[in-house]
Amino acid sequence: MESYKSLFSPDLLKGKVAFITGGSRGGMLKEIARGYLLHGAKGVVLMSRNAEKNGEVAKDLSQYGQCLSEPGDVRKPEDCKRAVANTIKALGQIDILVNGAAGNFLASASALSINGFRTVQEIDTLGTFNVSQAVYNGYMKEHGGVIINISATLHWSGSALQVHSAAAKAAIDSMTKTLAVEWGPNKVRVVGIIPGGIEGTEGFARLSDANAMNDKEKANAAFKDGTQSNKATMEQLGKKTVALQRWGSIYDIANTALYLASPIASYVTGTNVLVDGGAVLLYPNMLFTDPKFVDMWSLGKL
Numbered sequence: 100m101e102s103y104k105s106l107f108s109p110d111l112l113k114g115k116v117a118f119i120t121g122g123s124r125g126g127m128l129k130e131i132a133r134g135y136l137l138h139g140a141k142g143v144v145l146m147s148r149n150a151e152k153n154g155e156v157a158k159d160l161s162q163y164g165q166c167l168s169e170p171g172d173v174r175k176p177e178d179c180k181r182a183v184a185n186t187i188k189a190l191g192q193i194d195i196l197v198n199g200a201a202g203n204f205l206a207s208a209s210a211l212s213i214n215g216f217r218t219v220q221e222i223d224t225l226g227t228f229n230v231s232q233a234v235y236n237g238y239m240k241e242h243g244g245v246i247i248n249i250s251a252t253l254h255w256s257g258s259a260l261q262v263h264s265a266a267a268k269a270a271i272d273s274m275t276k277t278l279a280v281e282w283g284p285n286k287v288r289v290v291g292i293i294p295g296g297i298e299g300t301e302g303f304a305r306l307s308d309a310n311a312m313n314d315k316e317k318a319n320a321a322f323k324d325g326t327q328s329n330k331a332t333m334e335q336l337g338k339k340t341v342a343l344q345r346w347g348s349i350y351d352i353a354n355t356a357l358y359l360a361s362p363i364a365s366y367v368t369g370t371n372v373l374v375d376g377g378a379v380l381l382y383p384n385m386l387f388t389d390p391k392f393v394d395m396w397s398l399g400k401l
């Protein structure tokens with residue numbers, strides 16, 4: 100894994116334990132875990148439902164510090180409670196929770212199956228609630244801590260082809276505020292990170308391929324084989340929709356997650372940090388960069 104030169108103190112998270120959901124596909128969540136370990140964390144626990152991949156990522160991260168795998172499905176409250184209890188047993192504490200588990204793909208609202216819509220609500224919204232509640236009741240209620248929800252800008256505008264994810268992220272932002280208020284007196288901060296287009300992530304591959312629209316197999320292939328059909332468009336045109344004229348890196352997100360988890364952000368709660376290079380200011384609906392989408396939308400074919 101490529102490394103970056105951190106500007107934070109190596110002791111930033113000394114003695115802390117982090118619990119991260121959804122990191123088994125690598126990308127930004129794995130880099131957040133790595134960043135925490137490189138900055139003094141006593142341990143990181145990864146929870147996602149693919150036991151094999153979750154274990155592989157945890158094993159790889161063990162070169163940077165103690166990293167444990169707790170396979171489980173964030174949609175199932177019993178899995179969340181078990182993983183939290185096992186973490187407390189093994190490491191004694193959970194100071195930082197990163198709710199990263201999420202599902203997303205391009206699907207027009209008219210074609211999306213009810214189960215497709217429900218699945219994303221369950222992973223994103225219910226999953227964020229289930230894990231947050233388990234961590235709060237299992238540890239943070241007594242000891243305080245910080246909960247970081249990974250969100251999006253989808254619901255700031257009308258992001259076509261993502262009615263499922265936009266609705267889920269709107270609910271998550273609402274939870275960020277509500278839980279910050281309810282759990283603030285117990286010294287729990289609840290914050291969010293909103294990543295823009297982050298190169299090398301599964302989300303970026305899936306969401307930048309309009310040919311994968313309404314097609315589960317193609318959406319999966321877009322990540323596995325790196326086969327986005329419009330790579331050239333994303334490279335040449337896509338970057339122009341970002342104020343800083345570049346896509347984000349996993350380090351941009353990991354650095355934000357370090358800041359938010361650390362005492363530097365001790366007075367920050369109930370809000371999101373937007374890390375998108377200014378993209379939302381220029382182009383709220385990134386799909387308009389894709390000729391295929393513009394064609395289908397303007398002809399009323401969606």
Ligand code: COA
Binds near residue numbers: 204222311
């Ligand atoms: N387009 C349309 N519908 C899709 C779809 C796609 N690309 N992917 C899944 N669905 C639908 C399925 O068809 C199914 O509905 P159905 O029973 O009516 O056919 C429903 O969603 C559940 O899919 P399934 O594959 O059975 O569930 P799963 O739990 O194994 O995986 C997701 C669902 C959403 C997690 C997975 O498809 C996904 O998107 N993973 C990517 C994770 C990711 O990219 N995270 C970063 C987000 S930015």
